[in-house]
Amino acid sequence: MSDLLHRTGERRVEELSAPVDWGVELSRLVPNQPLLVEVSLEGASGGVYASGKAVAVAEHACHRCNATWQETIEVPLGEMIESSRDADYPLDGEVADLENPVRDAVVLALPLLPTCRPDCLGLCGRCGADLNTGACPGHDEDSSSPFAGLRELLEP
Ligand SMILES: [Zn+2]
Numbered sequence: 001m002s003d004l005l006h007r008t009g010e011r012r013v014e015e016l017s018a019p020v021d022w023g024v025e026l027s028r029l030v031p032n033q034p035l036l037v038e039v040s041l042e043g044a045s046g047g048v049y050a051s052g053k054a055v056a057v058a059e060h061a062c063h064r065c066n067a068t069w070q071e072t073i074e075v076p077l078g079e080m081i082e083s084s085r086d087a088d089y090p091l092d093g094e095v096a097d098l099e100n101p102v103r104d105a106v107v108l109a110l111p112l113l114p115t116c117r118p119d120c121l122g123l124c125g126r127c128g129a130d131l132n133t134g135a136c137p138g139h140d141e142d143s144s145s146p147f148a149g150l151r152e153l154l155e156p
């Protein structure tokens, strides 16, 4: 690695396999899929510039209807690993630790509120049925649903 401090244009492919706490609830990386990091490390004044991309398979849960789906995400990387200890991503001696900058870039690329499709109708607030499938029978006030009698028992 120390060579990279004095050389430019070297490209290497790293595969990060360390467990990472992504800190995201609705989207997560699929555990048995590798997070591939293809990065070019270039010596620059004050540190090493890491550029390239990270590729991972994410599983999202729709925040409206809870449907899950998987998606390959490709995240561009471009971060300075700096020799200053106060930097966001400091060099550890002569080692450029890519885990933190890669994790931050991937987490930023994950949607905060994943939506399975723009017009997702979500779940019925009353019976929990997926409104996208028309599974909810609708709820008239004097419903003939078997739950109507139950509701009368529960309501004074
Ligand atoms: Zn949905």
Ligand SMILES: [Zn+2]
Pocket: 124, 125, 126, 127, 128, 129, 136, 137, 138, 139
């Ligand atoms: Zn319903």
